[in-house]
Amino acid sequence: MGIAMVLDMASSATPDRLAMGRRSDGTTYGRLDELAARGATLLEELGAGHVVFVGVNGPVLPVLMFASARAGIPLAPLNYRLGADQLRELIERLDQPIVVADDVYVDKLSGLSHRIVTPSQFLELARTTERATGDRSADDDTAIVLFTSGTTSAPKGVLLRHRHLLSYLLNTVEFGSAGEEQATLVSTPPYHIAGLGAVLSNIYAGRRMVHLPDFSPQAWLDLVREEEVSSAMVVPTMLARIVEHLDGAPADTPSLASLAYGGARMPQPVLEKALTAFPDTGFVNAYGLTETSSTIAVLGPEDHRAAFADPALRGRLASAGRIVPGMQAQVRDEDDVTVLAEGETGLLWVRGAQVSGEYMGKGSVLDAHGWFPTRDRARIEDGFLYIGGRADDTIIRGGENIAPAEIEDVLVHHGQVREAAVIGVPDDEWGERICAVIVPNSEVHDDAQSFRAWCRERLRGSRTPDDVVFVDELPRTPTGKLVRRDLVDRICAVA
Template structure:
């Protein structure tokens, strides 16, 4: 049993309901099933072992997802933003690929595989092909290969098997729970686990998917209003831009019942402004990793409302909520030998049927007990999980371990700070020194020394930034994750020169 059953179930229950696209011009579940069956034939007759997609999120992605599953091969969505050499290198790591690409990236991929088709060419062939029979699929066969974003090292191919993805769905989504008028706005890229999770979870729920390939705050708001979007997911940078665009005005999105966010740390001031701008919308913080087949913890709408209304609970807005059913979490010390008590900060380990933790060509990262090391610093307090950043991001200054997040959470409330990141930079005396890199609100801003003084009044002396640097923007991935290695290089290379 594979993920192809998700579409089979949806199309058997609601064959004429719109699955993908705008009202009046979309694709029904029956039509999506026909395209997937024809796409499986296109793939099978070319003898492919992997179906590669390079492009933005759109109607072709669900067709490719279920075509690959019907053909019994993995789908590998790749980051279209990569340089040509990087992109071609990832394709060559996959056995017998057939490549489907948006026209904008076609030139990057010429000759990289025996078959390279544009998205429209694939859909045309799929619609014209005789539907393929379902290929035998084992539960433990690989369904999707996702390459990690590589913010600290070279991308690694994570193998998500059918059993992992189905476990995630069965434990977190109710089949057929969406009504016919429900629609979700998908703006996360295909190569991100949230993009693939959106395909599976929305089809399983029977919800129409509307896509926004090119995000701007106004385009996002317009589409939510025009299509009566009832749910959406954004990354923190997107929500920050929407809130800034509204500039204190209400969002005026009456149909939007649920707004999920995740993928990176959400600055609490941004979240508080968003809650005011969308007063009738239920907010959901979803935390997960590629290796865990998407969400492993959720801070739900009730949690947000209670935290906003009760000052004693306000700190919960900084958490990622409670661990979802079917998952376990524990906090271990740095040596992975001791499970820490509630409230203590250490390294987060997770276990559950949806956890893969397996990398292409590198084997599994699970320990003997089936636990996966997330490499995130975290604590569990009153049942809520708080993420303190990546363990690799820890600054070691004079032998003291300092988590950038504890400084960032304070400094983000400074009136002159639009965005910031705290990083460690090499120092001959201390090993590393603390550098706060700030994107200011305007061209006129506080000087570096006054910001250091402001921090010193609110933090221990050892947490006060040794230096403050102002920049126009922070280097990030398309999903809003800070690329710290690029930031450190950006602020140290001029000094080295």
């Protein structure tokens, strides 16, 4: 039994309900089921060993996901923003790939020896193909291959098997729980686990998906209002742009009952402004990794409201929330063995049926008892999980380990700071110096010494940045993750 059962159940229960698209011309569950069944036959006829998708999130993604699942063929969505050479290198790592690429990316893949079709060509061919019968996938087959963003190293192909994805879904989503009037706005990219998780969770719940392939704050707000969207997910950079666009005005989105965010650290000032702009919307912080088939911890709407209303609980807005059902978490010391007491900061390990921890060509990194090393620094207090950044980001200054997040959380509360990142740069005396890289709110701002004094007043002296550098923007992935290695290279190059 594979993930194709999700569409089987939804199309059997509500074949005439809209699965995706606008209310005026959307696609029903019955029609989506038909396209996926015919697409499965087409993929078999094309001799696909993998289905590669290079394009923005849209109606073809659910068709490809369930067609490939029924055919027992892994789907591999790739980051369309990568360079041509990078895309070709990733495609060549896959066995017998058939590529489905948006028209605008076909030229980017010129010279590739494998079959390339556009989404419209794929759908047209599928319509004239016989409907596949049955489901050729098994629980332990690979359903999805997702390449990590590679913020600290070369991308690794994460293998997500059908059983991993189904475990996440069955533990966190109730079948058919959405009303027919409910709709979700999908603006996360298809090569991110959140984009794929949205397909599975919303179809399983019976919620209509509305796609926004090209994000802008105004387009996002317009679509929420026009289609009376009831739920949405954004990455922190999107929410920051929406808040900045509103400039203190209310969002005026009465239908929006739930707004989830995740994919990177959320600056608390941005979140507080968003809670003010969307007073009737329930906020959800979803923390997860590609290797864990999406969400492993959630800070729900009531937690947000309680923390926002009570200054004594305000710090919980910086947490990732509580571990979801079916998952276990523990914080270990740097030796990767010793389990730390509650409140102590160390490395986060997780375990559960939804965890893969398996990489293409490299095997599994789970320990002997099935625990996965997230490589995130974390602590657990009163049942709430707090993420302190990647272990690889740790700055070692004079033999002392310093988490950049601790300093960044202070800097983002400065009224003149739009964004801030803290990195370690080589130093002959200390090993590494602490460098704060700041994107100011305006061209007129305090000098570096004033920002150092701001930190010194709120942190121990050893946490005070040695250097403060001002830049126009920080290098980030499309999902908002800071690419620290690029920032270190940039700062060292001008030092």
